Amino acid sequence: MTIALGTPTVDGVREAMAALREWQDDGAPMQLHPGDIGWHHRFGAAGTAQVIRTWSRDGRIVAVGMLDAPRLLRMTVAPDAFEDEDVARRLVEDLSLPERGVLPEGAVSVEAPLGLLLHDLLSEEEWGVDAPWTPLFRDLTEPVQDSGLRIEPIGRDQAQDFADVLRSAFDTSRPTSEYRHAMSAAPFSADARCLGAYDDQGDVAAVVTVWSAGPGRPGLVEPMGVHANHRGRGYGRAITLAGAAALREMGSSSARVCTPSANAGAVATYRAAGFGVRKEVRDRVRVG
Structure with a gap:
């Protein structure tokens, strides 16, 4: 056919x-x-x-x-x-x-x-x-531990905070407040949860967006980022745990994410949040 x-x-x-x-x-x-x-x-x-x-x-x-x-x-x-x-x-x-x-x-x-x-x-x-890229998976059969940090939903009112953290985390000027507004208006927004981890001064230190594929299926972490001013203080682990917990609440069976293997900090953060490493993967390339 x-x-x-x-x-x-x-x-x-x-x-x-x-x-x-x-x-x-x-x-x-x-x-x-x-x-x-x-x-x-x-x-x-x-x-x-x-x-x-x-x-x-x-x-x-x-x-x-x-x-x-x-x-x-x-x-x-x-x-x-x-x-x-x-x-x-x-x-x-x-x-x-x-x-x-x-x-x-x-x-x-x-x-x-x-x-x-x-x-x-x-x-x-x-x-x-x-x-190479490193895939990481976390089973969500059991409840996800609470990090103890303040975690709140990131809505339209926090759109600029969301953009600022991603800009800093990925050293790019692309994310804007419109990203969060567009996601909120998208037809698949009900599949997502966007969360922020707050520091003692009430500033957003890290953000995560997680996506459900439906009950009993693996969910996705895309994206997660920690503001450069808050690195090394456990915010990455905390917001990743929060994202995994949100996926479990939506019925996801597991959480998955993939990050460049060269980004040792990101791999370590996900592992600290209970994700296990799977076999590395590589994009196929055609040169010229």
């Missing part, structure tokens, strides 16, 4: 999100999560629809991708299609041919879960690998 590549409408994003929710499983490798698309809604519904790609066979979505940047596609495949040769070969074609509208010419990257036949075929096409 023919496999069709598509870019959904704003309403069609819901179908892609539904497929991603269905594919989340505690036993699955780190993969694109509906929360990744939810977080992208900080750029608005139309802007999010423009970066989504779907591959469908006989009317059923078998793969979903999101252009996290013009030259970076993050994607995953339906569990029963991980080793499907037809799907893998179609993906390789679409990723390799700029006229298909997925990736441009030149250097590009693809993030895909371990275990896909796609990786073998990309290797045959001489795609390389990039720097």
Whole structure:
């Protein structure tokens, strides 16, 4: 059967999100999560629809991708299609041919879960690998301990605090107060919890946003950040624990996150919050 590549409408994003929710499983490798698309809604519904790609066979979505940047596609495949040769070969074609509208010419990257036949075929096409990332997982069967610090929801009124912490944490000027406002207005905002950890002076020291994929499925931490002025004081661990607790309250079976392996501080923070390390993953890269 023919496999069709598509870019959904704003309403069609819901179908892609539904497929991603269905594919989340505690036993699955780190993969694109509906929360990744939810977080992208900080750029608005139309802007999010423009970066989504779907591959469908006989009317059923078998793969979903999101252009996290013009030259970076993050994607995953339906569990029963991980080793499907037809799907893998179609993906390789679409990723390799700029006229298909997925990736441009030149250097590009693809993030895909371990275990896909796609990786073998990309290797045959001489795609390389990039720097390693560390996936981390925490089981949420048991209650999550309270850090003892003040944790509060970050709503629209605290939008600037949210942006300021992320700017400092990631040393970037991109986050703005509009991020939080856009997330609040997004159709998937009910899947998210945005929390802040406060210091003794009442300032927000760290923030986290967590995303549910539905009861009994793994949730996602995206993003978590600590203001540079508050590093090394336990706020990262505290806000991560709070995020995990929020996911458990929403019915998530586990929490997952992925961070560059070179960011030893982030890996240590998640481990301190009870996350276990899984096998490193690497993006696939085509140079030039």
